[in-house]
Amino acid sequence: MASLDKVTQPTIGNLLKAQNQIAAILSDYPCNATTSGSYGHAFLIYSDTVWLTKDGITAPVVINKPATFAGTSYASRYVYEDMLKIYEDKITHQKGAIRMIKYIFPEPVFLDLCDDQGQLVGKTPQQIIQHLQDTFCDDEETEEEILKQYKIMNVKYDPSELVQVYFKALQDARTILASLNETASDKVLIRQGIDQFNKHMDLNEAVDDWKKKPSIDKTWKAFKTHFSKAITKNNKRSGTLKEIGIANQVQEQVEANRDNTETVAQFQLEQAQTIEALTTRLALLEASKPKAYGAQVPPAIITPPPSDDISQMTTILQAVMAAQTKTTQESPGGNNTPDKERKRQWNTNDNDLPNGQRSKRRHPKSDTYCHSCGYDLPPKHDSKSCKWKKDGHKDGATILNKMSGSERNCFHYKSK
Numbered sequence: 001m002a003s004l005d006k007v008t009q010p011t012i013g014n015l016l017k018a019q020n021q022i023a024a025i026l027s028d029y030p031c032n033a034t035t036s037g038s039y040g041h042a043f044l045i046y047s048d049t050v051w052l053t054k055d056g057i058t059a060p061v062v063i064n065k066p067a068t069f070a071g072t073s074y075a076s077r078y079v080y081e082d083m084l085k086i087y088e089d090k091i092t093h094q095k096g097a098i099r100m101i102k103y104i105f106p107e108p109v110f111l112d113l114c115d116d117q118g119q120l121v122g123k124t125p126q127q128i129i130q131h132l133q134d135t136f137c138d139d140e141e142t143e144e145e146i147l148k149q150y151k152i153m154n155v156k157y158d159p160s161e162l163v164q165v166y167f168k169a170l171q172d173a174r175t176i177l178a179s180l181n182e183t184a185s186d187k188v189l190i191r192q193g194i195d196q197f198n199k200h201m202d203l204n205e206a207v208d209d210w211k212k213k214p215s216i217d218k219t220w221k222a223f224k225t226h227f228s229k230a231i232t233k234n235n236k237r238s239g240t241l242k243e244i245g246i247a248n249q250v251q252e253q254v255e256a257n258r259d260n261t262e263t264v265a266q267f268q269l270e271q272a273q274t275i276e277a278l279t280t281r282l283a284l285l286e287a288s289k290p291k292a293y294g295a296q297v298p299p300a301i302i303t304p305p306p307s308d309d310i311s312q313m314t315t316i317l318q319a320v321m322a323a324q325t326k327t328t329q330e331s332p333g334g335n336n337t338p339d340k341e342r343k344r345q346w347n348t349n350d351n352d353l354p355n356g357q358r359s360k361r362r363h364p365k366s367d368t369y370c371h372s373c374g375y376d377l378p379p380k381h382d383s384k385s386c387k388w389k390k391d392g393h394k395d396g397a398t399i400l401n402k403m404s405g406s407e408r409n410c411f412h413y414k415s416k
Contacts, residue, residue, distance in 0.1 A: 003021060003024070003025065004021050004025075004103055004104050005017065005018075005104065006103065006105075007104060007105060007106075008106060010105055010132040010133070010135075010136040010137065011141065012133070012137050012141050012145040012180070013145065014104075014105075015129060015133055015137070016145075016179060018100075018101065018104045018105070018129075019045050019046065019129060021100075022045045022097055022100045022101070022125070023039075023042040023045050023046065024042075025100065026040055026041040026042045026044055026045060026096075026097060027039050027040040027041070027042045028040060029041050029089075029093055031043075031061070031086070031089065031090070032082070032085070032086050032089075033061050033063055033086055035058075035060065035062075036061050037054065037056045037057050038056065039054060039057070041089070041090065041097075043060070043061040044090070044093060044094050044124070044125050044126070045097055045125045045126065046126065046179075047126050047178075048060040049178050049179075049181070050175055050178045050179045052178075053174055053175050053178045053184075055171075055220075055221060056221075063087055063090045064087070065084075065087050066080060066083040066084055066087060097125040098120065098123075098125055101125060101128055101129070105132065109132060109135075109136065110128070112131070112135065113128065142180055145180060146177060146180055149173040149176050149177050149180075149182075150173070150177075152169060152173040153169075153170055153173045153174075153184070153189070153192050154192065155169050155170075156196060157196040157197065157199075157200070159200065163228055163231050164228070166193075166196070167193075170189045170192060170193065171220075174188070174189060186218075189220050189223075190218065190220060190223050193223060193227070194207060194210070197227060202234045203227070203230060203231070205230075206227055206230035209226070210226055210227075213226075356408055357408055357411075358376070358409065361376050361412050363376055363377060363378055363379070365379075366379045367399060367413070368380075368381055368382040368399075369382065369397065369398050369399035369402065369410075369413075370382055370383050370386045370405075371383040371386070371389075371393050371394045371395070371397035371402070371403060371406065372386055372388060372389050372390040372405065372406055373386060373388060373406060373408065374405075374406040374407065374408025374409050375408065375409040375410045375412060375413055376409040376412055382398075383396065383397040383398070384396075399413050
C-alpha cells in the first residue's frame with residue numbers, strides 16, 4: 001500500500017489518480033487471458049471504454065467462471081483447469097483492487113454500497129469507482145477536468161526530451177478523457193502530433209512521408225513508430241554534424257595558435273636585436289666619458305632576468321639615457337650656465353624604492369595622476385593623455401579617485 005496516496009474526499013483528480021496507481025500494481029500480476037495484453041490484471045480497475053484506449057488492446061477482457069467439468073479426456077481436463085485458474089486469479093486480484101480503493105478513500109464514502117452488515121460485497125472495482133464519481137463529482141468539476149486534459153493535448157513537443165515523453169502526455173490525456181466519457185480517437189492524437197512536428201524543419205520530410213501512407217495504416221501505434229524512427233535518425237545525423245563542426249573549430253584554433261606562435265617568436269627576435277643594439281650603445285657612451293685622475297672603476301651593469309624582456313629593454317634604455325645626460329654634463333666645454341635650468345633636473349636612476357618608486361619627488365609642483373603609471377608625473381601626463389595605458393586602464397582616474405589604479409608614488413601625495 002506504500003505506493004497508494006490516501007485522500008479525504010473523492011474528486012475527479014483523486015479518482016483518476018487512484019485508478020492509475022491501482023492499475024500500476026495490478027499490471028505486475030500476469031493474466032493468461034489473451035485479451036489482457038501486457039497489462040496483467042489492470043483491466044479490473046478500468047471501464048471497457050478506457051481499457052480500449054490502451055496500446056495493443058482491441059477487445060474487453062471477459063473472464064467467466066467455467067461450468068462444471070464434463071469432459072472425458074486429459075486434454076479437455078487440462079483446458080478446464082487452465083480456465084478455472086484464470087477465473088480464480090481474477091477473483092483474487094479483484095478483491096485486492098477493492099481493498100486498495102477502500103484504503104485510498106475514507107470509509108464513510110462507501111456507506112451507500114454496503115449491505116446490512118456493513119460489508120462491501122457484490123460490486124466490482126469499476127462499479128465502485130463509477131459510484132464515487134457519480135456521487136461526489138458534479139458536472140462542473142467534470143467539465144473543468146475535460147477542459148484541462150484538452151489543454152494538455154495541446155502541449156508543445158520539446159526536442160530536448162525523448163519523443164516518447166510527448167506521446168505519453170497525449171495518451172494519458174486521452175485515457176483520462178475516456179474515463180470521463182469523452183472520446184478522443186487516434187485521429188485526434190495524430191492531428192495534434194502533426195501540428196507540433198510541422199513546426200520543426202528537420203521533421204518536414206517525415207511528416208510528408210506520413211501523409212502519403214494509406215488511411216488504413218494511419219493508426220496511433222504506427223504514428224508513434226514512424227516518428228520515433230525519424231527523430232532517432234535526425235539525432236544521429238545532427239550528432240555527426242556536431243562532431244564535424246567541433247573538429248573544424250579545433251583545426252582553426254590550432255592554425256590560429258600556430259600563427260600566434262610565429263608572431264611571438266618574431267617579436268622576441270626583434271626584442272633581442274633591440275637589446276643588443278642598446279647594450280652596444282651604452283658601452284660606447286661609457287667609453288666616451290672623460291678619464292679622471294687615476295683609475296676609475298667602470299659602472300656595474302645589472303642585467304635583468306632574461307624572462308622579462310620588456311623590463312630588460314626598459315632598464316638598458318634608462319641606463320643609456322642616464323649615460324647620455326652624464327656625458328653631456330661632464331664633457332669639456334659643456335654649457336652649464338643658468339639659462340639651461342629649463343632642462344630636467346632628474347634622471348631615471350632615482351627610483352631607489354621597490355616597484356619603481358622613489359623617496360624623492362621628480363615633479364614636486366605637479367599633482368597629476370595616471371591610472372596605469374601612478375603619481376609624481378609631469379603636468380601633461382595624466383590618465384587621459386597616458387601613452388602607456390595598461391589593460392583595464394581608466395581615463396577618468398585622478399589622485400583623489402584612483403579607480404583601483406596604480407599606487408606607485410602615491411604616498412607623496414598623502415604626506416602633503
